[in-house]
Amino acid sequence: MPSPAGHLLAGVAVAWAAEAFAPRRFRVLAGGPAAAAPIVTPLVLASAALALAPDLDILLASHRTYTHSLAAAALAALAGGSMARALRVPALATGLTCGLAVASHIALDWLGHDTSTPRGLLALWPVSSAYFYSGIDLFADISRRYWKPEEFILKNAVSVARELAILGPVAGLAWWARRRSVSSRPVAPERQTSA
Numbered sequence: 001m002p003s004p005a006g007h008l009l010a011g012v013a014v015a016w017a018a019e020a021f022a023p024r025r026f027r028v029l030a031g032g033p034a035a036a037a038p039i040v041t042p043l044v045l046a047s048a049a050l051a052l053a054p055d056l057d058i059l060l061a062s063h064r065t066y067t068h069s070l071a072a073a074a075l076a077a078l079a080g081g082s083m084a085r086a087l088r089v090p091a092l093a094t095g096l097t098c099g100l101a102v103a104s105h106i107a108l109d110w111l112g113h114d115t116s117t118p119r120g121l122l123a124l125w126p127v128s129s130a131y132f133y134s135g136i137d138l139f140a141d142i143s144r145r146y147w148k149p150e151e152f153i154l155k156n157a158v159s160v161a162r163e164l165a166i167l168g169p170v171a172g173l174a175w176w177a178r179r180r181s182v183s184s185r186p187v188a189p190e191r192q193t194s195a
């Protein structure tokens with residue numbers, strides 16, 4: 001499975017892609033000039049956190065089960081949408097982005113190498129209780145055996161470098177699309193209201 005660095009990068013890419021698609025809806029422009037659009041917005045922070053969150057199940061000794069599922073992505077979408085509604089920001093677009101952030105974690109794990117038993121993750125729970133494993137091994141395993149420095153440091157460094165080489169261009173593309181999208185939509189002047 002990918003490291004937190006890989007998942008974080010994927011979460012950021014999801015948010016940047018969403019903001020590229022709808023910069024006004026997400027208030028990326030925030031009323032200022034396009035060049036001043038912040039790289040990190042509340043949506044980017046939320047998406048990055050949600051892309052990392054499924055692995056908290058390691059603390060519960062139930063790794064790659066319910067938090068790595070369709071239900072978890074749907075729950076994140078519902079929670080994100082509800083919070084957005086309360087904060088008076090677009091609920092549907094925010095909810096979809098939050099759900100996709102969790103889905104990005106599931107997709108990356110599915111594409112990664114896995115030596116655990118059973119292999120794979122409960123990706124479609126509760127629709128299916130089967131464990132899904134792609135076998136593609138696009139991402140290498142991350143070792144948690146800190147008592148083996150050569151494995152914990154060197155092997156993990158190679159694995160993280162591989163993730164960054166794969167996901168860096170994806171995030172870069174999302175950032176480029178967002179920047180282009182923001183630049184092509186200048187801020188409309190404030191409406192003048194007559195007394």
Ligand SMILES: [Zn+2]
Pocket residue numbers: 001054055064068105109
């Ligand atoms: Zn995971």
